[in-house]
Amino acid sequence: xxxxxxxxxxxxxxxxxxxxxxxxxxxxxxxxxxxxxxxxxxxxxxxxxxxxxxxxxxxxxxxxxxxxxxxxxxxxxxxxxxxxxxxxxxxxxxxxxxxxxxxxxxxxxxxxxxxxxxxxxxxxxxxxxxxxxxxxxxxxxxxxxxxxxxxxxxxxxxxxxxxxxxxxxxxxxxxxxxxxxxxxxxxxxxxxxxxxxxxxxxxxxxxxxxxxxxxxxxxxxxxxxxxxxxxxxxxxxxxxxxxxxxxxx
Numbered sequence: 001x002x003x004x005x006x007x008x009x010x011x012x013x014x015x016x017x018x019x020x021x022x023x024x025x026x027x028x029x030x031x032x033x034x035x036x037x038x039x040x041x042x043x044x045x046x047x048x049x050x051x052x053x054x055x056x057x058x059x060x061x062x063x064x065x066x067x068x069x070x071x072x073x074x075x076x077x078x079x080x081x082x083x084x085x086x087x088x089x090x091x092x093x094x095x096x097x098x099x100x101x102x103x104x105x106x107x108x109x110x111x112x113x114x115x116x117x118x119x120x121x122x123x124x125x126x127x128x129x130x131x132x133x134x135x136x137x138x139x140x141x142x143x144x145x146x147x148x149x150x151x152x153x154x155x156x157x158x159x160x161x162x163x164x165x166x167x168x169x170x171x172x173x174x175x176x177x178x179x180x181x182x183x184x185x186x187x188x189x190x191x192x193x194x195x196x197x198x199x200x201x202x203x204x205x206x207x208x209x210x211x212x213x214x215x216x217x218x219x220x221x222x223x224x225x226x227x228x229x230x231x232x233x234x235x236x237x238x239x240x241x242x243x244x245x246x247x248x249x
Contacts, residue, residue: 020069020107020191020200021213023167023232029207030229032155032172035139038124041078051118053147055080056092062136063127067165067234069107069191078123078138079105082112082185084158096186098199099216107192109232111156111169114185116140117147121155129162136160142174145185145223151176154223167232171224184219189232200232 040047041057050057057078065072068086077090085108092105096113121142129135137159142152152174159168167189188201188211201216202209205224211232224230 020189025211026231028229029227038126041123053117059088064134064162066160083110098190100194115146117144134162145178146182149179169230171228172226173223184221186218
């Protein structure tokens, strides 16, 4: 009976670990380093087409197995509007919504989800490192925030880390200004399911935002600082062999 209780406890821990709301969030500063020698992000038409307004890419290989929300993934779909989906049938929209976005986009990570445009910019990806500790990096370089902005406004990256399964966002400010017509961006994670407890949303783009799993902020209109890093770390899985003993609350 004690053995069965131990196994049940581990099973419950594993189930809880699958929710993105259990990820821990941390903000730090570092260096934004543009991708060198990466592959251009393409749609079904061309790489240049992805730089337009409201586009999704073709399926992009991560280069290793990445675990997000308790599920294994080997490829992603990039949205020109600043999100990365693990659903390879993903569609896109400029209307950001981590809370209840259609299942056609979930699950996803959103470094800067708003009605953006890559006109005059570029987008690329690369997988670096050795097996067991590889890093997948995708980059939106010299992007407009929003599509009516004049000049490049912001550059940002998403990094996926093999083994630790950490999701990391990093940013660099560009000289252009955010178009005043922008309703604002969402920054955070969204799981497979909708509603409270199935997302993490940052309340601002400062050096010390807080992450909420019950309230989404969709009105961010301030550029993250150059070198700003936001990291999301999944909880450790229950591992090991159950032994006899006494289980308490």
